[in-house]
Amino acid sequence: MSEATRRKVLAAAQALNYVPNSNARALAVANSSIIGISVPNLFNDVFADILLGMRRTFEHAGYSTLVQTTDYDPAREERLTEQLLAWRPAAVILTGIDQTPTLCARLQADRVPTLQVWDVTDTPIGICVGLDHYQAGADLGLYVANLGYKRAAFVGAPQGTDPRADRRFAGLVTAFETVHRTTVQRIAVEQGNSYAMGQSGINALQKTDRPDVVFFLNDNMAFGGMMAVERMGLSVPQDIGIVGFNDLDLTSVLPRTMTTMATPRRQMGLTGARNLLGLIHGVRPEPVTCLPCKLVPGQTTRQIG
Amino acid sequence: MSEATRRKVLAAAQALNYVPNSNARALAVANSSIIGISVPNLFNDVFADILLGMRRTFEHAGYSTLVQTTDYDPAREERLTEQLLAWRPAAVILTGIDQTPTLCARLQADRVPTLQVWDVTDTPIGICVGLDHYQAGADLGLYVANLGYKRAAFVGAPQGTDPRADRRFAGLVTAFETVHRTTVQRIAVEQGNSYAMGQSGINALQKTDRPDVVFFLNDNMAFGGMMAVERMGLSVPQDIGIVGFNDLDLTSVLPRTMTTMATPRRQMGLTGARNLLGLIHGVRPEPVTCLPCKLVPGQTTRQIG
DNA sequence: TTGTACGCGTTATCAT
DNA sequence: ATGATAACGCGTACAA
Numbered sequence: 016m017s018e019a020t021r022r023k024v025l026a027a028a029q030a031l032n033y034v035p036n037s038n039a040r041a042l043a044v045a046n047s048s049i050i051g052i053s054v055p056n057l058f059n060d061v062f063a064d065i066l067l068g069m070r071r072t073f074e075h076a077g078y079s080t081l082v083q084t085t086d087y088d089p090a091r092e093e094r095l096t097e098q099l100l101a102w103r104p105a106a107v108i109l110t111g112i113d114q115t116p117t118l119c120a121r122l123q124a125d126r127v128p129t130l131q132v133w134d135v136t137d138t139p140i141g142i143c144v145g146l147d148h149y150q151a152g153a154d155l156g157l158y159v160a161n162l163g164y165k166r167a168a169f170v171g172a173p174q175g176t177d178p179r180a181d182r183r184f185a186g187l188v189t190a191f192e193t194v195h196r197t198t199v200q201r202i203a204v205e206q207g208n209s210y211a212m213g214q215s216g217i218n219a220l221q222k223t224d225r226p227d228v229v230f231f232l233n234d235n236m237a238f239g240g241m242m243a244v245e246r247m248g249l250s251v252p253q254d255i256g257i258v259g260f261n262d263l264d265l266t267s268v269l270p271r272t273m274t275t276m277a278t279p280r281r282q283m284g285l286t287g288a289r290n291l292l293g294l295i296h297g298v299r300p301e302p303v304t305c306l307p308c309k310l311v312p313g314q315t316t317r318q319i320g
Numbered sequence: 321m322s323e324a325t326r327r328k329v330l331a332a333a334q335a336l337n338y339v340p341n342s343n344a345r346a347l348a349v350a351n352s353s354i355i356g357i358s359v360p361n362l363f364n365d366v367f368a369d370i371l372l373g374m375r376r377t378f379e380h381a382g383y384s385t386l387v388q389t390t391d392y393d394p395a396r397e398e399r400l401t402e403q404l405l406a407w408r409p410a411a412v413i414l415t416g417i418d419q420t421p422t423l424c425a426r427l428q429a430d431r432v433p434t435l436q437v438w439d440v441t442d443t444p445i446g447i448c449v450g451l452d453h454y455q456a457g458a459d460l461g462l463y464v465a466n467l468g469y470k471r472a473a474f475v476g477a478p479q480g481t482d483p484r485a486d487r488r489f490a491g492l493v494t495a496f497e498t499v500h501r502t503t504v505q506r507i508a509v510e511q512g513n514s515y516a517m518g519q520s521g522i523n524a525l526q527k528t529d530r531p532d533v534v535f536f537l538n539d540n541m542a543f544g545g546m547m548a549v550e551r552m553g554l555s556v557p558q559d560i561g562i563v564g565f566n567d568l569d570l571t572s573v574l575p576r577t578m579t580t581m582a583t584p585r586r587q588m589g590l591t592g593a594r595n596l597l598g599l600i601h602g603v604r605p606e607p608v609t610c611l612p613c614k615l616v617p618g619q620t621t622r623q624i625g
Numbered sequence: 626t627t628g629t630a631c632g633c634g635t636t637a638t639c640a641t
Numbered sequence: 642a643t644g645a646t647a648a649c650g651c652g653t654a655c656a657a
Contacts, residue, residue, distance in 0.1 A: 017626080020626085020627095032426070032429055032430070034402070034405050034406050034430075035406055035650085035651075036347070036406065036408060036649085036650050036651070037406040037407045037408075037651095038343045038344075038346040038347045038352060038407060038408060038649090038650080038651095039343075039347050039633090039649070039650035039651040039652090040650080040651055040652075041343040041633095041651095042341070042343045042344050042347055042632095042633050042634065042635085042649090042650080042651075042652095043632080043633055043650080043651045043652045043653080044633085044651085044652065044653095045633065045634095047343060049386075057362055057368040057371060057372070058365070058368050058372075060363070063362040063363050063368075066362060067362070067363075070389065079386060079388070079403065079404070079407075080386075080387070080388075081354075081384060081385075081386050081387075082385070082386075082387050083384070083385075084375065097339070098384065099384070100339050101339050101340055101341065101342040102342045102343060102384075103341060103342075103343060121337070124337055125337075125339075208569035208572070209569065210569050210570055210572055210573040211569065211572055211573065213573070214572075214573050238573070239573040242573045242574065242575060243573070245575065246575065264513035264514070264515050264516065265515055265570075267513070267515055267516055267519075268515040268516065268518070268519050268543070268544040268547045268548070269547065270547060270550065270551065325642090340634085340635080341633090341634050341635070342635095343633090343634080343635090344633070344634035344635040344636085344649090345634080345635055345636075346635090346649095347633090347634080347635070347636095347649050347650065347651090348634080348635045348636040348637080348648080348649055349635085349636065349637095349649085350649065
C-alpha cells in the first residue's frame with residue numbers, strides 16, 4: 016500500500032483510540048501470543064532469576080507471559096495449567112519434572128510446546144533445561160565430606176514437598192555413605208520465610224548427637240541457620256559447618272564467604288526461552304539440556320587439608 | 321436441564337478433551353477474565369508480597385493475572401500496558417502513581433477499572449491503595465533525628481528513578497531540617513542486587529564529613545551497608561546508625577534488630593484486590609485508601625534517652 | 626491497491 | 642428444554 020494511505024490509516028486509528036483486540040486475533044489464528052508460566056512461588060530468588068532471563072527473550076519476540084504460582088501443590092499446578100490452556104497459549108513453561116500424569120497427558124495431547132525448567136529428565140513432555148539436582152547434591156556432599164565432616168544434617172522442606180530438595184538430599188546421602196559410611200539426618204521445617212526456616216531448623220537440632228555440618232535448601236535458609244548457630248554460642252566453621260545452595264545475592268556481602276553451589280539460573284532462563292522459541296517455530300531444539308553447577312568453597316566450612 | 325443430560329454432556333466433553341476457549345469467550349462477552357498487573361520487578365520482596373495478597377483473591381474470584389515488569393521505566397510501562405489493554409482485561413493494576421499522561425488518558429478513556437497500589441494520590445486514575453511515602457520518611461526521620469543523630473545520608477536509587485524513594489527522601493529532609501536544621505545527603509548507587517547496592521553506598525561515603533546515620537531504600541540494602549560498615553572497622557550503632565525500610569524477612573534473624581519502618585504489604589494487596597473487585601462489579605469502593613506504617617525501633621540505632 | 630465474504634468458538638437471543 | 646442464528650473483531654483468501 017502507499018505510504019500516504021498508511022499514514023492516514025494510522026492517524027485515524029490514533030484518533031479513534033483504536034487498540035487491536037488480541038482475543039479476536041488469537042481466535043482467528045487459532046492460537047495466542049501468550050506464554051504461560053508456572054512456578055512454585057515468587058518469593059524465591061531462584062524463580063525470579065529464571066523468569067528474568069526468560070521474560071526478556073519472550074518480550075522481545077512479541078509474547079506476553081502469564082505467570083501462575085503453584086505453591087508446590089501438584090493438584091494446584093494441574094488445575095491452573097488446565098485453566099491456562101484455555102487461552103490456547105503459544106507455549107507452556109513448567110517448573111520441575113514432577114507434574115501429575117493427567118497434566119502430562121493433556122499437554123502431550125494438545126501438542127502445546129512445553130518447556131520444563133530447573134530440573135532435567137530423559138523423558139520431558141516437550142523439552143527441558145535444568146540441572147541435575149542429584150548430582151549437585153552429590154558433588155557438594157563429596158566436597159564437604161572430604162573436608163572431614165562426618166555427621167551431616169539437611170534442613171529443608173519436608174520429604175515429598177519439593178522434589179528437587181529430595182533429589183539433592185539423595186545426592187548428599189550417597190556422598191556421605193561413600194566417604195564416611197555415615198548417614199545424613201533430615202530436618203523438616205514448617206513453612207515460613209526462608210530465614211526463619213533456617214533458624215528453626217537449627218533450633219530443632221538435638222542437643223545430643225549434634226551434626227558437625229548442616230546443609231540447607233538454599234543460601235537464605237543457611238544464613239538464618241548460621242545466625243541461630245552463633246546465637247547458641249557455637250562457632251562456624253569450627254563447631255559446625257554451614258552449607259547453602261544457589262549462591263544467591265545475599266552471600267556476596269557476608270563477612271565470611273559461604274560454602275554453596277552456584278546454579279546457572281539466569282542462563283537457564285535464557286537457554287530455555289531460546290529453545291522454546293525454536294520449538295514454537297518448528298525447529299527441533301535439543302530436547303534435554305543439563306547445565307553445569309559450580310562449587311563455591313567458602314569460609315563457613317573448614318578449609319581443605 | 322436434566323441431571324442425566326448434564327452428565328452425558330460432561331462425559332462427552334471429557335472424552336473429546338474439550339477445553340473451552342477463553343479467547344472466544346472474551347471476544348463474545350467483550351471483555352476477558354484477565355487482570356493485568358504491572359510491577360517494577362520481581363526481585364523485590366515488596367512486590368512479591370503485594371502480589372501474593374492480590375493473586376489469591378483474584379484466583380478465588382476466577383481471574384487470571386498477567387504480570388508485567390517495567391524496571392522503573394515509565395516508557396516501558398506505557399508500552400507494556402498498552403499491549404495489555406489489547407487483551408481487554410477486566411482490570412489493570414499499576415505500581416505507584418507516576419504513570420505517563422498518555423497512559424493515564426488511555427486508561428481513563430477506555431474506562432478500564434484501574435488500581436494504583438503502593439502509593440497514594442488524591443487523584444487516582446481509578447482507585448488507589450497504598451501508603452504515604454513522604455509521611456513514612458518523615459516519621460522515620462523524626463524518630464532517628466530525635467535519637468541525636470544529626471548528619472544523615474540516604475542511600476538508594478538515583479533521584480528520579482524511583483518516585484517512592486524520592487518522596488521518602490523528601491520526608492527525611494523535612495525531619496532533619498525541623499529537628500537539627502541539617503541537610504540529608506543523598507547517595508545514588510548503580511543498579512545491582514540490593515545487598516551490593518547497600519555495600520557500595522557505604523563505600524561511596526566521603527572519609528571526611530562522614531554521616532552519623534545512614535538511611536537505606538530497603539532492609540536488604542541496609543544489611544549490605546551494615547556489613548560494609550563493619551568491614552571498615554566502624555561499629556553500629558555507636559559510630560554510625562543504620563536504618564532500613566519495609567521490615568523484610570531478613571531482619572527477623574539478625575543478631576541485632578534493625579531500625580526500620582514496617583509496611584503493610586500483604587494487607588495492601590488484599591485490600592487493593594478486594595476494592596478492585598468491587599469496582600469491577602459496579603459498586604463504588606473507597607477511591608483512596610492510605611494504610612498506616614509501623615515504626616520498628618531497633619538496635620542498629622542508638623537507644624532513646 | 627482496495628473491497629468483500631467467510632470462519633475462528635463462544636455467548637446471547639429468539640423461535641420452536 | 643432444545644435448536645438455530647447472529648454477533649464479537651480479526652485474519653485470510655479471493656475478487657475486483
